Amino acid sequence: MVDRQLREDGPMSRLISEPTASIRSMGELLATALIMEKESADRYADLAGRMRAAGRRELADVFDRLVREETGHIDMVVSWSRQVTYKPLEILPPEAVPQDVFDEEGIGFVSPELVDAYRSLAIAVRNEERAFAFWSYVAAHGLSPEIQGAAERMAREELEHAKTLRRERRKAFFKDRHPGSAIQEPYDLSSLEMEVCTRLEEYANMRGNTGIKGNENEYRDLAVEARKLSLDLASDPLQTPAPVGPPPPRSLDALCEWLADYYIDAGEHLLPQAARDRAQALATIAVRRLAVVRYLVER
Numbered sequence: 180m181v182d183r184q185l186r187e188d189g190p191m192s193r194l195i196s197e198p199t200a201s202i203r204s205m206g207e208l209l210a211t212a213l214i215m216e217k218e219s220a221d222r223y224a225d226l227a228g229r230m231r232a233a234g235r236r237e238l239a240d241v242f243d244r245l246v247r248e249e250t251g252h253i254d255m256v257v258s259w260s261r262q263v264t265y266k267p268l269e270i271l272p273p274e275a276v277p278q279d280v281f282d283e284e285g286i287g288f289v290s291p292e293l294v295d296a297y298r299s300l301a302i303a304v305r306n307e308e309r310a311f312a313f314w315s316y317v318a319a320h321g322l323s324p325e326i327q328g329a330a331e332r333m334a335r336e337e338l339e340h341a342k343t344l345r346r347e348r349r350k351a352f353f354k355d356r357h358p359g360s361a362i363q364e365p366y367d368l369s370s371l372e373m374e375v376c377t378r379l380e381e382y383a384n385m386r387g388n389t390g391i392k393g394n395e396n397e398y399r400d401l402a403v404e405a406r407k408l409s410l411d412l413a414s415d416p417l418q419t420p421a422p423v424g425p426p427p428p429r430s431l432d433a434l435c436e437w438l439a440d441y442y443i444d445a446g447e448h449l450l451p452q453a454a455r456d457r458a459q460a461l462a463t464i465a466v467r468r469l470a471v472v473r474y475l476v477e478r
Contacts, residue, residue, distance in 0.1 A: 202317055208329050209260040210269040211277060215310060216256060218281050220249035226286065226299075233291035241299050248340065255336070280309045300348035307341035352440050353424075365421040371438060372409035375468075376402045378431040382475075394475055401468055408464070417445060417458060435472050439465035 202208045227242035260268050284302050286294060314334035321327035383398035427437045442465050445458035 201320065201322060202326055202330075203322055204269075205325060205329060206260075206264050206266070206269045208317070208326055208333075209256055209264065212256045212333055213253060213260075213268055215277060215280055215313075216249050216252040219306060220246050220253065222281055222283055223249060223303075226283065230291055230294070235291045235294070238291070238294060238296060238299060241296050245299075245303050248344075252336070252340070277313055280313050281306050282309070296351040296354070297348060300344055300351055304341055304344045304348055307337050307344060311337040311341060349440055349444050353444055363423045364426055365423050366427070366441070367421060368417055368438075368441070369409045369413035371427060371434065372405050372412060374429075375431065375434055375438070376405035376409060378434070379405060379472075382431065397471065397475055401471060404464070404468070408461070417454065417461070418449065432469075432472060432476060435465065435469045439469050 202211060223242045223245040227239045227246060230236075230242060231239035257268070282302075282305070284305070286299070286302060311334050314330045314337060318327050318330035318334055321330055379398050379402035383395045383402060386398060387395040428434055439462060442458050442462035446455050446462050449455045449458055
């Protein structure tokens with residue numbers, strides 16, 4: 180069940196390393212869940228305080244909302260524990276606490292004026308995805324059917340949290356697309372897909388020079404696909420006239436993610452049904468491409 184959901188929901192952030200300790204009881208599982216949720220709440224609260232002190236009230240509100248989300252998760256775990264164990268949650272030894280699940284990705288060291296709601300929510304999405312990966316691992320290696328089932332439930336919860344945050348991230352992504360923004364330009368999807376194609380071909384050439392033929396072929400396959408999308412969008416634009424907004428990012432990974440978010444949003448909001456259907460098909464391609472690109476970059 181968990182594996183199927185992972186495939187359906189596209190790219191997921193991975194754990195840096197596999198969990199080193201196995202979970203041996205329901206009490207330990209729930210104690211692990213509690214400490215993970217509490218760590219997230221505490222970290223988001225710290226970031227909210229930092230943004231508030233810097234005068235970034237709108238971002239403090241974003242992190243405050245994340246704290247409330249995590250607090251709700253804590254309440255759910257505590258309630259579940261009372262139903263299952265009928266006793267206080269276990270206190271885990273330090274070595275049993277999952278490592279590398281929550282990662283604020285250095286945002287605490289970034290100047291607050293360079294942080295925006297999209298980036299903040301993107302970090303939250305990736306944290307939920309890593310939590311999903313953690314519980315998926317526990318479900319696959321659980322010592323009993325009870326632990327496996329409970330871990331699957333936790334994985335599903337984290338997956339739902341990630342979906343909710345992903346929707347909020349998309350809203351933040353498109354919120355600033357209005358004429359008052361400092362820099363505006365038309366979104367030429369055909370040119371952007373061709374740029375992806377060019378970047379992929381560059382990566383393929385670099386990998387080819389290192390002798391990693393498998394990676395080279397995968398990059399070239401993606402480049403061919405991006406070129407075809409570019410030509411299709413040039414002959415039949417998704418939207419006319421093209422919307423305008425802040426310039427898209429230029430790195431391969433970020434541009435692939437930008438296009439995936441763009442197509443997903445278009446698939447939800449374009450008025451003609453045919454255009455929405457087409458955008459959704461493009462989103463499926465873009466999400467799969469993003470997953471492959473991230474996988475190849477990590478190899």
